[in-house]
Amino acid sequence: MIPDKMRFKPLSLPDAHVTILGAGLMGRLLAFTLASEGCRVDIHDAGGPDADGAAARVAAAMLAPLAESAVSEPAVVAMGVHGLRRWPQILSALSSPVFFQQNGTLVVWHWQDATEAARLRTTLEHTATVLKDLTPLAVLDAAALAQREPALAERFHEAYFLRGEGQLDNRQLLAALLTDMQRLGVHTHWHSPQSPADFSPATAGQPDCVLDCRGLGARADWPALRGVRGEVIRLHAPEVSLRRPVRLVHPRYPLYIAPKQDHRFVIGATEIESDDLSPASVRSTLELLSAAYTVHPGFAEARIIEIATQCRPALPDNNPGLRLLGERTLQINGLYRHGFMIAPAMLDATLALLREGSGALAGPFQPRIETAL
Structure with missing residues (x-):
């Protein structure tokens, strides 16, 4: 009270x-x-x-309540569901256009991380049963993945598709x-x-x-x-076309790739308990770029626009x-x-x-x- x-x-x-x-x-x-x-x-x-x-x-601005439910409490996930409904209303009231899409999220993994992916699936399916406003994930085989995201055809044998999730610029x-x-x-x-x-x-x-x-x-x-440090890389990759954000399951650095307009991408994963605002480390940069390359080799010829760090405000x-x-x-x-x-x-x-x-x-x-x- x-x-x-x-x-x-x-x-x-x-x-x-x-x-x-x-x-x-x-x-x-x-x-x-x-x-x-x-x-x-x-x-x-x-x-x-x-x-x-x-x-x-310094953010990817992904609107992904089901994906985030793996690390968040139900109340935060419910806020995310509310946000997906509200963002189109907010953006429509602005006088300038803002890039917004709601094409869902793809979750992919390499064969050696299949156990981690199975564990994630269990978590996401449980969340969808608790919060009825969430759309359950769909499991895609290689053919369905190729149809949904042609750029990833023949690169992964299986994926999860989280319908309705979105992002903005x-x-x-x-x-x-x-x-x-x-x-x-x-x-x-x-x-x-x-x-x-x-x-x-x-x-x-x-x-x-x-x-x-x-x-x-x-x-x-x-x-x-307290501050929680995040590091993101912005790339221009003309050889890569993705229709929606992609998350790569990994036990140490679960990567996200958020495609923006004009073949620009925001790539991130790091989350460090620190309020240090110094430039990104070599290790973090190598991990982010290497993981992105394993998702799509077209990132090898991408141009680095920016490597940025910032601290997000967090409560206990x-x-x-x-x-x-x-x-x-x-x-x-x-x-x-x-x-x-x-x-x-x-x-x-x-x-x-x-x-x-x-x-x-x-x-x-x-x-x-x-x-x-």
Whole structure:
């Protein structure tokens, strides 16, 4: 239970003045949505408009709740299912196009990892029985795989197909949200690091509400946050054509390959318990590129566009959370490796709190809400 003195006091929308800290994925989604409803919105970020310091910029932006159920709790998977329904609605409201596809996910493996693949199948099938909104996986033989993904014909003898899963272009989305924030009159304050302590909501000359979406930038105010390092490689591979994201089962580095537009690919796998932001290691780079080559030899002639590292904000249980610092100050954080998949659910939960106070949260996923007391 949330103590009465720490319950979130609902806002009068759309007349409210909201200040948002952090212009990453959650900050931009909230700024765009609230400004669309007529709110006055200010947003502060320690970096610039390109979101160079945001975890959302270094991501594959896959929307894969069944695939992620192998490492996530049912509540997170349910948020991902909600996100698959909500992303088309969010994207359709933007004035700029954002690449989005919902062609499913393919899971493949080499013969020596068949045991690991069988174990994964058991996990995914169990999840699909627990969460009825998930579509069970389909097992493809070599012929069915070749028909579904011709580029992988004769490379694998079996695969799993996870229907309905999707992806989007994270950088296009961040840019499109920025464009519409400016169009809607959001007051953007770049290179302006702020904390909740810098504001006194609902007092004279102050915003009605403060929403803290700073990711790891909020660690001083939410000590439980930690950084989880991720490394991704962006390639241009004209000789490779994939219709959907592909995941490679491997006991040490389960690889993902997310095809974007114009034969560009985002490749990743590494997840390191560290907040180190130094460049990618030789080992990680070799493992990612070698694994990608085993999926499709056309990657041998690909050009490396970028090798990037970033730290995702995570809470101790790797689940996202909402946290009250006061009756008009709310923190949204801990999206971990699931940022794009669960962001719409966290957006809707936050909007429910803004409109109705602590008595209601959106959706069946019920994200955790706690206080700073």
